[in-house]
Amino acid sequence: MSRATPFSLDDRTALVTGAGSGIGRGIAHGLAAAGAEVILVGRSEAVHRTAEEITSSGGAARAVQADLSDLRAADELPRTIGEDTEVDILVNCAGTIYRSPFLEHEDERWRDVLDINLEAPRVLSRAFGAQMVDRGRGKIVNIASLLSFQGGVNVAAYTTSKHALVGLTKALANEWASRGVQVNAIAPGYIDTDNTAPLRADAQRDAEILSRIPTGRWGTADDLAGAAVYLSSAASDYVTGHTLVVDGGWMSR
Numbered sequence: 138m139s140r141a142t143p144f145s146l147d148d149r150t151a152l153v154t155g156a157g158s159g160i161g162r163g164i165a166h167g168l169a170a171a172g173a174e175v176i177l178v179g180r181s182e183a184v185h186r187t188a189e190e191i192t193s194s195g196g197a198a199r200a201v202q203a204d205l206s207d208l209r210a211a212d213e214l215p216r217t218i219g220e221d222t223e224v225d226i227l228v229n230c231a232g233t234i235y236r237s238p239f240l241e242h243e244d245e246r247w248r249d250v251l252d253i254n255l256e257a258p259r260v261l262s263r264a265f266g267a268q269m270v271d272r273g274r275g276k277i278v279n280i281a282s283l284l285s286f287q288g289g290v291n292v293a294a295y296t297t298s299k300h301a302l303v304g305l306t307k308a309l310a311n312e313w314a315s316r317g318v319q320v321n322a323i324a325p326g327y328i329d330t331d332n333t334a335p336l337r338a339d340a341q342r343d344a345e346i347l348s349r350i351p352t353g354r355w356g357t358a359d360d361l362a363g364a365a366v367y368l369s370s371a372a373s374d375y376v377t378g379h380t381l382v383v384d385g386g387w388m389s390r
């Protein structure tokens with residue numbers, strides 16, 4: 138049944154990286170509920186579980202395991218999923234964080250964070266963006282962070298990667314605006330996932346964070362689904378180069 142709403146993703150195929158857990162999993166569920174067929178990409182077997190959850194609730198999903206820190210694997214992804222698969226929506230959500238004071242930050246960890254958080258989205262945007270530009274239609278949604286705007290505490294590589302991801306978002310948006318491809322980002326606030334478990338485990342840090350969130354609670358992965366559907370759908374066809382903050386009010390404080 139066709140949904141007569143600008144938010145419908147009927148007849149759209151979305152590829153979501155990092156869809157085995159946390160925010161990527163929440164976004165994959167949201168896109169599938171809006172009608173998209175979703176291709177879930179992640180490093181571990183967890184992506185198969187998300188695919189099962191979606192198909193068992195009537196959605197269309199399949200899972201592909203790939204380590205996106207291997208940029209050749211990222212570049213090969215269009216062929217891995219099948220060259221006849223047209224990806225209309227790319228959500229770059231896979232990400233990693235490494236907590237360390239800058240003076241002790243290991244170079245190898247720095248490169249890992251930059252590879253997964255910035256280089257993989259760059260390579261995937263080129264691989265799938267080329268098809269979108271050819272077709273004259275497409276949506277790319279990058280998962281940024283409040284640390285795309287702020288410095289953070291002992292996470293210099295992560296902050297660097299997320300600032301740069303917003304720069305990449307604007308640069309590609311600008312290049313492809315006249316080609317029918319919109320490139321936007323979502324900056325989640327403090328969301329209850331594995332990524333932020335160490336912050337919640339530290340009672341003092343947890344209290345400091347909560348005291349600054351006007352909504353008074355940590356976000357959930359499901360809180361990101363609406364923004365992802367909006368930026369993936371025709372509802373946002375005149376929106377490009379934008380970073381949509383979904384943070385319970387943190388940045389307005």
Ligand SMILES: NC(=O)c1ccc[n+]([C@@H]2O[C@H](COP(=O)([O-])OP(=O)(O)OC[C@H]3O[C@@H](n4cnc5c(N)ncnc54)[C@H](OP(=O)(O)O)[C@@H]3O)[C@@H](O)[C@H]2O)c1
Nearest residue numbers: 155158159160180181204205206231232282327328330332
């Ligand atoms: N939680 C927050 O408060 C918050 C705030 C702002 C932004 N974000 C961003 O949101 C995104 C998702 O994070 P999350 O909070 O949902 O944490 P998460 O549950 O740890 O999710 C990270 C996902 O990225 C995948 N991933 C990591 N390295 C990968 C690799 N080399 N190849 C393929 N997939 C890889 C993981 O898959 P495997 O488990 O299979 O390795 C996992 O599913 C990240 O970009 C993060 O920076 C999170």
